[in-house]
Amino acid sequence: MSTVALVEESDATAEVAAIYADIRATFGMPFVPAMFKAIAHHPAYLKASWERVKVVMGPGLIDRKTKEMIAVAVSAANGCDYCVQAHTTALKGMGSKDAEIVELMAVVDLFSGFNKMLEGLQVMPDIGTTSRN
Amino acid sequence: MSTVALVEESDATAEVAAIYADIRATFGMPFVPAMFKAIAHHPAYLKASWERVKVVMGPGLIDRKTKEMIAVAVSAANGCDYCVQAHTTALKGMGSKDAEIVELMAVVDLFSGFNKMLEGLQVMPDIGTTSRN
Amino acid sequence: MSTVALVEESDATAEVAAIYADIRATFGMPFVPAMFKAIAHHPAYLKASWERVKVVMGPGLIDRKTKEMIAVAVSAANGCDYCVQAHTTALKGMGSKDAEIVELMAVVDLFSGFNKMLEGLQVMPDIGTTSRN
Amino acid sequence: MSTVALVEESDATAEVAAIYADIRATFGMPFVPAMFKAIAHHPAYLKASWERVKVVMGPGLIDRKTKEMIAVAVSAANGCDYCVQAHTTALKGMGSKDAEIVELMAVVDLFSGFNKMLEGLQVMPDIGTTSRN
Amino acid sequence: MSTVALVEESDATAEVAAIYADIRATFGMPFVPAMFKAIAHHPAYLKASWERVKVVMGPGLIDRKTKEMIAVAVSAANGCDYCVQAHTTALKGMGSKDAEIVELMAVVDLFSGFNKMLEGLQVMPDIGTTSRN
């Protein structure tokens, strides 16, 4: 159970309620995710975080579905059940089937394994590789 | 410096040399990455790992460039300089400019922060979200 | 469920029982935390760990409440539910309200995100910054 | 070396230059940290991140020095040299001596060890502890 | 709950069924672990991963029980309940009692703590130590 109370929409101040309304409008879902309700005890942080979500996940050089895949991959690497669940749901809403989700996790598996093995052998970056930067 | 000697191409057994040749052919580069030279002391592991690289990074439902982005994102989350350098180089070879690489890292930043904050507040996954799985 | 049996107070040897008594006295609580009951299968490790807890969490240059905040922050970064729960409870016992706990997690969020982004961009420490050490 | 070019002050657009000026004014230092120069390729992300830094590290329920300690502790747990260096320098600027920095790391050591051991033994949170939340 | 459906033996293609049969034969257990059923949506990845399991966990310079201990230790450090449970069960099947499992976790605790503390103090490797490599 969350260590802090969730600030429900009925209890939100006008400032927080306005952010909640923007979250619902942007996500197109009938509820505000618990993550935002948990951090609403610090309205300025909630606001600055939500503004950043819109900037980072909004239109740019990388398309939205790829960003959702990266969200799931990073959350798997960092070990966050909440984010893995939420963004896998988002991917499914964009049409991803089980085979695609497993293919994504195959990449996470491959590099997570190599990452730790390379640390354990202290292998230095390739000169030929880095000089191409 | 690597804690084990790198098995140079000139010192490789025929079995290892054949894998090295396949790596060079597949990567289209004039050298074998140090990672493979380091693990060549255990030829069966080198071979099984290389076969898996080809399966995981080869054609599928997710395109190669997206897989390289995931490789960089996961390696950043896991803290592996070698893989970050190698796969950022690969991304640049596929046309990524600095702005795209920073946009990728913005996603890594956003979710790595949320991942740890959610753990710290012990927020449970949304019922509404998970029920859509 | 724990992969090892918990050594209950009624089953403890005299050596372990004496440590349990010291834990209860120091923590001022009517029970011994499960963590200590789990490691009591290795009494010398239990004893050395408990002695270290007293040294590290005891009086020094940093006050106890700040140490509890660091305990929660580190446990969030490392992904340990048990320690997050236990030390958030301790913080609440020292008067922390939900707003303070969220403010603490805002710091964890900010730096966990930057930590991984900086790894992903391989940014070197500032000369101006490090030269002040 | 950074995988992206740093956007130097002399090359910054007016939008980025204004953020750089605010950073210098807020930190009271004669240079802009490399982290911000690296992410300036994505001005909206730079701006949203800097705004969030000011909110999270600004006045609140937790004092600034404690927040710097948490920044160092979290960066140690996540393995980020850049942030460890930068925020240890900040702590020293606020008067911390070597003994205090080691005392801080003793807390990081204690809980990082317990965090992983508890995961390895799958110990469940204490009922008595959690029921006090 | 798993974010993808498990591919049960009754639904498996001939290719996947053959791998399942090999897994059951090798592990000597009456069921196929859920991990393999989850990744069977990507048969080539399942096959390449299973082949690698046999190579890495098979006979070599390090005995099987030590490899199982390393599996538990690494899974504790990386925070994976599934692998901790599965490989602790394997260790118990090889005769490990609670005292041995706690002794293993004592090593994980000791070094996980030191790992993060050393990162936080930025201590460089000893010249005398590294020169012996």
Added chain:
Amino acid sequence: MSTVALVEESDATAEVAAIYADIRATFGMPFVPAMFKAIAHHPAYLKASWERVKVVMGPGLIDRKTKEMIAVAVSAANGCDYCVQAHTTALKGMGSKDAEIVELMAVVDLFSGFNKMLEGLQVMPDIGTTSRN
């Protein structure tokens, strides 16, 4: 460079000097590792940590070489260059050759990859497996 000064043997108090002497005697090496010199600013923490090293790494149910392997594996998973270097050196002093070190890292690679993939797919532990605990 370390963020704190190392307390050299010539500058140590009698209390610290006695611990240094015990470290040299126990490790059988002509110098005190930098890790201990860094934390000597907090003598009680140095002492409690060193006592715990002796208990955890001393004789027990698991032999010393296996403990050194676990130290390297855990340090690779946690990303600590210092500990990887120091304990790989220790392993080499006990006769480990490059092939054995790579075999050790193959196990770290295998499970680190599976650990993160399982988190990303949220696979639950096998009932058949856990019921054998």
